[in-house]
Amino acid sequence: MSLLGRARPVSSAALSPACCAHCGARLAAGQERFCCSGCEGAHALVAGLGLGAFYGRRETEAGALRPEALAPGLDLAPFAVTQRDGTQRLELIVSGLTCGACVWLVEQALAAEPDVLSARASLSARRLTVTWRGEAGRANDLAALLQRLGFRVAPWSPACLRATEDAEGRALIRALGIAAFGSMNIMLISVAVWVGGDMGPALRHGLHWLAALIGMPVVLLAGMPFYSSAWRAIRAGRPSMDLAVSLGVLATAGMSLSETLRNGPYTWFDGATMLLALLLAGRVFDRAARRRARQSVAELLALQEGLVSRVLPDGHMEAVQAEAIAAGDRVLVSAGERLRLDGVATTDALLDAAATTGESVPRNFAAGDPLPAGAVNMGAAFTMTVTAAARDGSLAAMARLLERAEQAKGRFVAIADRASRFYVPAVHAVAALTFAVWWGVLDAPWQVALVNAVCVLLITCPCALALAVPAVQVVSVGALFRRGVLVTSATALERLATADHAVLDKTGTLTEGRPVLIPEGQDEAVLARAAAIARASRHPLAQALVRACPDVPLAEGVREVPGQGLDAGTARLGSPAFCGLPPSADGMTLVFREGSGEPVRFRFADRMRDDAPASVAALAGLGLDAELLSGDAEGAVAAIAWQAGIAEWRAGVDPVAKQARIAALKAAGRRPLMVGDGINDAAALAAAHVSASPAGATDLAQTASDLVLQREGLAALPEAIRIARRAQAIARENIGFSLLYNVLAVPMAALGLVTPLLAAVVMASSSLVVVLNALRAGKA
Template identity: 40%
Template sequence: MSHGGDELLLASRALPDGLRQNELAVPGIHCGGCIRRIEQALTALPGIAQARVNLSTRRVTVRWRAADGPPPVRETLEGMGYEAHLQHGADDRPDATLSTLIRALAVAGFAAMNIMGLSVSVWSGATGETRDLFHWISAAIALPALAYSGRIFFASAWRALRRGQTNMDVPISIGVLLAFGMSLYDTLHHQPHAYFDASISLLFFLLIGRTLDHVMRERARTAVKGLSRLAAYGAMVVEEDGSQRYTPTEDIAPGMTILLAAGERVPVDATVLSGRSDLDCALLTGESAPQAVAAGSVLRAGTLNLTGPLTIRADAIADDSFLAEMVRLMEAAESGRSGYRRLADRAARLYAPVVHSAALLSFIGWMLATGDAHRAVTVAVAVLIITCPCALGLAVPMVHVIAARRLYERGIMMKDGSALERLGEVDTVLFDKTGTLTLGKPTLRRDGVSADHLAIAAALGAHSRHPYSRALAAFAGSPSPDFHSVVEKPGLGLEATVDGGAWRLGRAGWAIDGEGEGHDAGDAAETLLTLNGRFVAAFRFDDDSRPGAADAVAALRGAGLSLAVLSGDRAVPVARLADALGIATVHAEMLPGEKTAHIRALAGRGHKALMVGDGLNDAPALAAAHVSMTPATAADVGRQAADFVFLRPDMDAVPFAFAISVAARRLVRENFALAVIYNLIALPVAIAGFVTPLIAALAMSGSSIIVVANALRLRPARGAGRRRVGTAAPPRIAAAAQ
C-alpha cells in the first residue's frame, strides 16, 4: 500500500456494507464544470462507490469499498490540477481565494486607470517619440499587472488545456495575451495604435464579476462545523476503583459510568442510572419545553442538562451517537444540494467552444482574403475581446448583490446567490412550529389566576432558569411571602418554606399530595402552585404565534404554493396552531431524520421545497431542502444551515423573499438575453473587421454597464411581503410556483 493509501485509510471513517468515507478539501473548485469533471473522474476509479462535490465548502466526499483498498483519490485530483488535502475536521482557515481575488482586482484597477490616462494623451494627438514613450510606459504598467492579476484566469485555463479540455477562462486568457502581445509588437515597430488599455480593462471587469460571484458563493457556508461544536469535548468518567477521570469524548466506550453536572451537554448516547433533572432536548424534538428525566431515561448526545446532576451510562461511542448521525445527515444534505447547477454555470459550458470557433474562423478567413497576418490577428483579437463574457460574468452576481441589498433593507440576510435562484423554483413551503410559526417562548395565560397567587408563583419562579419559571418571574413585584429558603428539585420544581408551611411550584405529580382537586392534570404545558401539598392555582402557558404568520401563510397560499407543518412538538398544539393559520397538512412528533426523509420523498416526487425552521433539530432538514430560511432567533446551527436568515420577528419576510427571488430570476434571464443580443450584433461587426481591439473593449464595457443598470431595476412585486397582501399573487409569481 502506498504512503498516500495509508494516509487515506487512516483518515477514513467506516460505513455499513464494507464502505469507508473520506473528506478532502479542494480549494480550486470554483464552478459547475469543476463539479462535473471531478465527480466523473473519481467515480471512474476502481473501488469508488460514490463521489460528491460540495461547491460551497469546496470539499469532495468519497466513499470507497474497503475490500478493494484505498483508491488514488488525491493523486487523481492533483493530476487534474486540483490541490487536495485530507480533511480531519472543521476548516477554520481564512478565505485565501477571496484575498487573492481582491488583491488581483485592486492591481488590475490601478493599472487600467493609469493606462487609460496615458491612452487619452495618445488619442489627443501625441505622435512620434512622445507616442512611443506613452506606449512603453503603458507596457511597463501592463506587464506586471497582467502577470499578477491575470494568473487567476491563466492558471485555470492552463489546467484545462493540459488535460485536453477547455473552459471559459481559455478564451479570456487567449484574448488578453494576444491583445498584449500584439500591442507590444506594434510598440516595437512604432505603430500608431496599441491596446494595453483593452487587455487590462478586460481583466478588471472580469475580476469584478469573479470576485462578486465568489463572495456570494462563500456565504453559502456549511453548518456541519457549527453542529459539531455542540459535541462535548469530554466528560467525567468514574473508573472501576471509584476514582474520577476527565476523558475525551472520542475515548468514551459503551458501559462507562459518567457524572453529568447541570449545564453540561450529554457527550454520547446514554441511559440515566441515578438523579433527576430537566433536559433541553431542542436538538432532538425542537420543542421549547424542557423534558424531565430520571433513572432509566434514555439521553441523546448533544442535549443539554439544565437543572440537576445525573449519573449516566454510556450506550454508544461518539461516532455512533445521535449527534454524529445529525452531522452525517447534514453532510449528505449539503452534498446533495451542491448538485444544483446555476444558470451562469450552464451558460458558461456553451460559451468557450462558440467563441473559439468564431475567433479561429475569423483569423483563417482574413488570412485567406488578405494574406495579412497582422490584420488577421487584430480581427481575431477583436472577436475574442468583444465577445468576452464580462456581461455574462456580471449578469448573475450583480442581480444577486442587488437582491441581497433589497433583502437586507427588509431585515433578511442572503447567504448564497444560488439560493435566490432555488427560492424562485419552489412549489412547497414546509414550516417548523416552535420558534418559527411561534416565538418559541412560553407566555402565561392570565385567565382565572388571582393576582395574589401569581405574585407568589412569580417570587418562586425568580429562583429558577426553567422557561416556565422565567415566564412567571416576569410578573414579580407585587407583595409576596417572605421565604425562609427556596430549593430547586431537579426535574420537579421549586419548594419554599414559610411560617405557614411549604409552597411548591412545579409538576402536578410532585406538587400535590394525592390526586388534588380543581385542576386538569392532563395538560403538559401546566405548572401547579400548592401549599402543604394542597392545590392552590394552575398556570398554563402558550407559545404565541409569530407576528405576521397568518398574513404570510395567506400570501404564500395565494402564490400557488403548497403548505405544511413539520414539527417535533406534540400533536395537539401543532394541530391547534396549524388550524388557526389555515394550514391543512400537519406532521407532528417528527425526529430530525424523519423530517429529512420527508423532504427527500417530496423531492423524489418532483417537488421543490422551501423549509422554514429554527431549531437544532431542523438543521438537517434545512440543509436537505431545495432552499431554506430561518429567523435570527434560531440556534446557531439553524442559522448556519439556512440560506436566508430574517432578522425581524415578522413572518412577512418569507413571502417578500419569494417575491424578490422571482423578480431576480426574471432579471437574470433578461441579462442573459441582453448579453446574447449584444453578441449577435457585435460578433458579425467584429468578424467583418470594423472593430479594433480598443473599440471591442469599449463595447464590451458598455454591455457590462447595461447589465449592471438592468440589475438595479430589481424590485419585488408590488405589496409583496407586507401586511394584508391579500391572496391574489402576480401572474409571474403564480407561474413560478406551479
C-alpha cells in the same frame, strides 16, 4: 461487475505530445510519455480500472495530479466511524479535485474496490465520503489508492477547507495587485502620449517601449488565472469564457507590441492591463459575494469547532478538540459556553438555540431531554452525555443537506447551464466574423478589425447567465436557514413558490404534540397508581399521565396490549373500550379501572401552538387556502380547526386517505403544500407538490419533506413562501437581464462602438449586477 474486468487502453489525445500523459506537466529532454515513474504507475492504474475516459473529459492544472512518494503520514483508521450495520465510513478532504472529471475518477476508482459500498465526492466542498465493509484500517489502503492517482487526502474538517479557499483567494488578490499596479503606471505613460500632440517620434517610441516593459510582464503574470483555465478548456476540447478573455488580452498585448516595434502612433498596453485589473476585481468581488451567500454552511460547521471539557472516569477534566469526542463521552458545559456536540443533559438546562433554530427566546430542557449542538448555555454549568460525534451530529447533517440543496440543479439552473454552454462557441464565431467583415469587406486596417473582434470577445458575458439562477438559489437557501428553515431538495424553492393550497396535520403540527392532563379533582392516590402503570408505555397520553405524577416508580407485571392499553393483572389503563366503557368522543381520554371498581377517566388536551392561527391567516393572505386532515376523533379535530381558523377539516383520516386527498387535489389542478410530522404523514408528504415538516417531526417525515422547520411553530412557513416567490422573481430578472445585456452588447462591439477598456468594464459589471441582485433574495 467489477471495474477491474473492463480494462481498456487509455486515450491521451487531449494532451500535447510534449506533455506527461497523466498529469499534463511538460516533459523534459529524454522523457517520452511520462514525467516520472509515479505518473507512469498512475496511468497504468487508471487503465487497469477501465477509467481511461478520464483523460478525455478532465480539466486539471498541469502537474496537479502528479503522484508523490508515499510516506507513512497520518493513520486514518481512527477517523473511520463504525455504523450501526457494522460498515465503516470515512470523510476526507481531497486536494487536486479541479473539475467534474476528477470527481468521477475518484468515485469510480473507489467503487472498483470490492468491499467499498459507496463513494461520493463534492467538488465545491472537496469532501469525499466513502463507506466500506471490513476493518477501519482499510482507510489507509483507500487513501493510498487516491494518492497513487495523484490526489492528496486528509481528514475532512472546516479548517482544512477554509485554508484551501484562502489560498485560492490570496492568488486572485496577488494577481489583482500586479494588474492594478501595472495599469496605473502604464496609464500615466499613455496620458503623456495622448496629450503630447507635438511629441516627436523618438520620444513617443521611447514611451511605447517603457509601456511595453511594464505591460508585457503584467499581462503574463496577472493573467495566469485566466490563461490556466483557458488551457484546461482547450485540453478538454471545451471552449470557455476564460478562453475568450485570454484571447482578448493576449491579442491586445500582441497588437500593442507590434505597434511598438514599428513605432505606430498608439498602443493598447493600458487597455490590456486595465482590462485584467477590472476582470480580476470583478472575480474577487464575485467570489466574495458568492462566499457570503454560501456562508451558512461555514457558519454551521464553525459552531462545532473548538475545545470542550471532557470529564474523565476519575472526575478530572481535560480540554480536547470537539472532533476528538466520541459518543458516550461526558463533557462539562460551562455557563455561557456553546454546545459543540449533541447530547443528553444530566440536569435541567436553559439553552439559547437561536443559532440553529432561530428561536429568539431561550428554552428550558429537562434532564434526559436531547440537547442540540450549536446552542448556548444560558444557565448554570452542567454535564451532558454526548450522543453523536461531531461528524455524525445534527450540525454536520444539516451542513450536508445545505450543501446538497445549494449544489443541486433545479429546472431554472439546468436551463441557464445549457444556454451558457451553447453561448461560448457562438461568441467565438461572432468575433471571427467581426474580424473578417471589418478587414475583408470594409477594408479596414487589420488593427481596427482586431480591436473590434477583441471587443466582441470581451463584452460578451455568459458568466452572468450561468450565475443568474445558482446565485439566487444559494442566497435563498442560506436566508431560509438563518430563519430556521432547512431546504433539503433542489427544486423545493421552485415548487414552494407555486403552491396554492395548504394541507395541515393536527397533532405535532398545529398542536404541540405533548398532551397534558386536565386537572379535574382526581384522587392523588388513584392518579399515582395509574401513573405507575403508565410508565410502561411510550404512548403520548401515558407519558402525559407520567408527567403529571413524575415521582412514582414503575408498576410490576405490566403488559401492553397494542392499540388498547396496559394490563397490570387486577388493574387496567387504556382506551374506554379496553376498560368496559363506551368510546370517548374526543379521543383524548384514558380510563383507569382496578378490578370491579368504578372506572376513573383522565382527560387530556393537546395545546395548540401559539402561532398556529396567525400562520394559517398568513397562508391565506398568500393565496393558500388551508384544510386540516387528522386521524384523531371528530371532537378534537373540530375544536382545533375552529381555534386555528380553518373552515375545511376531516377527522379519522388514515395515511392512505391522506395520500388519496393529496392525489385528488393534484388531479383537480391544485398544487398542495403538505405539512406533517408523523410516520403516518410520510406518504402524503412524498406525494404532495411540495412538503414541509415542523420541528420535532419523525425522521421518516423529515426525510420525505422538501423543507424542515428547525424552530418551534409554523411562523417560518409563510415567510419561506414569500422568500421562495421572491427568489423565483429575481431569478427571472437575472435571466432576462443577462439575455438583454448580451443581445445589446454584442452588436455594439461588432459595430466598433466600444473600446476594449469599455468592454471590460461593462462585462465585469454585468456579472456583479447579477450577483448583487441575487443577494436581494435573502432580504424578503
